Amino acid sequence: AQKITQTQPGMFVQEKEAVTLDCTYDTSDPSYGLFWYKQPSSGEMIFLIYQGSYDQQNATEGRYSLNFQKARKSANLVISASQLGDSAMYFCAMRGGKIQGAQKLVFGQGTRLTINP
Amino acid sequence: NAGVMQNPRHLVRRRGQEARLRCSPMKGHSHVYWYRQLPEEGLKFMVYLQKENIIDESGMPKERFSAEFPKEGPSILRIQQVVRGDSAAYFCASSPSGRIYEQYFGPGTRLTVT
Numbered sequence: 020a021q022k023i024t025q026t027q028p029g030m031f032v033q034e035k036e037a038v039t040l041d042c043t044y045d046t047s048d049p050s051y052g053l054f055w056y057k058q059p060s061s062g063e064m065i066f067l068i069y070q071g072s073y074d075q076q077n078a079t080e081g082r083y084s085l086n087f088q089k090a091r092k093s094a095n096l097v098i099s100a101s102q103l104g105d106s107a108m109y110f111c112a113m114r115g116g117k118i119q120g121a122q123k124l125v126f127g128q129g130t131r132l133t134i135n136p
Numbered sequence: 137n138a139g140v141m142q143n144p145r146h147l148v149r150r151r152g153q154e155a156r157l158r159c160s161p162m163k164g165h166s167h168v169y170w171y172r173q174l175p176e177e178g179l180k181f182m183v184y185l186q187k188e189n190i191i192d193e194s195g196m197p198k199e200r201f202s203a204e205f206p207k208e209g210p211s212i213l214r215i216q217q218v219v220r221g222d223s224a225a226y227f228c229a230s231s232p233s234g235r236i237y238e239q240y241f242g243p244g245t246r247l248t249v250t
Contacts (some may be wrong), residue, residue: 023178039159052237064179078177114237122192124167124229124239126178133229 021046023111023127032132039086040096040130042111048072053094054124055085057109057119067109070094098132101111106134140230140242141210148248153174155222157179157245161230168211169239170203173225186212218249 022045032038042097055067055110070085078085087094098105111127141160149155161168166187171179184192185205196203200218205211215222225246229239 056241061244062190062225063243066240112179122167123181123195124171124179125181126171128178129176 021048021051021076021113021115021125023113023125025111025127027130028092028128029133033104034134034136035100035101037063037097038101038105038132040098040109040111040132041111042094042096042127044092044094044113046115048115051113053085054112054114055083055094055096056110056112056126057105058129060107060109063103064110101134103134103136104131106132108132123135137140139239140165140227142156142226142242144245144247146248147242148250149218150250151219155218155247155249157213157215157226157228158232159211159213159228159242159249161228162232162240163231165230165240167231167233168205169229169231170211170213171172171227171229173223173227173244179227182195182213214246218247219250223247223249 024043051072053070057065068078068080068083068085069085077087082099083096108129108131110129112124114124143158163197168185170182173179181195183196183203188207200216202214225244227244231239
């Protein structure tokens with residue numbers, strides 16, 4: 020079965036510093052995708068970034084980049100130049116391929132990021 | 137271009153009552169997914185529907201929960217005889233045909249059972 024592990028329940032970072040949120044995954048599907056979502060205190064789920072298992076390059080979206088290390092089965096999120104508005108819960112998620120089902124997302128437990136001024 | 141809409145945003149029910157949660161997917165999207173988020177946890181998949189069909193309900197509790205996505209109108213997640221353990225945030229997501237890997241989430245419905 021697919022599994023996502025986020026080992027950092029909480030992180031505290033000074034404003035303007037870079038931060039790395041850890042995510043490891045487990046799957047038997049050769050084809051899969053990895054997502055990061057942000058959930059602010061208001062509760063909505065905001066899509067940040069996506070990485071396909073066959074993508075040659077690491078995904079980037081503005082200040083967000085995904086450090087994809089396939090052999091280690093890790094997909095860490097890097098936020099550069101953190102801002103106070105980055106304080107939120109962050110979830111790593113995976114979709115499967117033909118074996119596990121491409122339709123559903125499996126989520127990790129989340130990391131609560133707090134940016135200090 | 138409106139996003140995924142869910143209503144109500146907050147719902148309070150007494151134990152034993154029924155809860156109906158509605159989800160209107162984005163325009164042109166024919167795939168709908170429901171997820172449940174318990175406090176301080178990640179989202180858990182419940183069910184995947186296309187118009188008039190349940191495709192995958194492997195995450196749905198066996199009793200009291202049902203979902204539908206009729207030809208016309210929103211998708212409905214129905215919880216009968218609610219219990220305190222049903223208190224959670226319920227999220228709906230939708231995706232377009234041909235790009236089912238892209239899931240756009242609604243704002244969620246927070247159900248509180250008293």
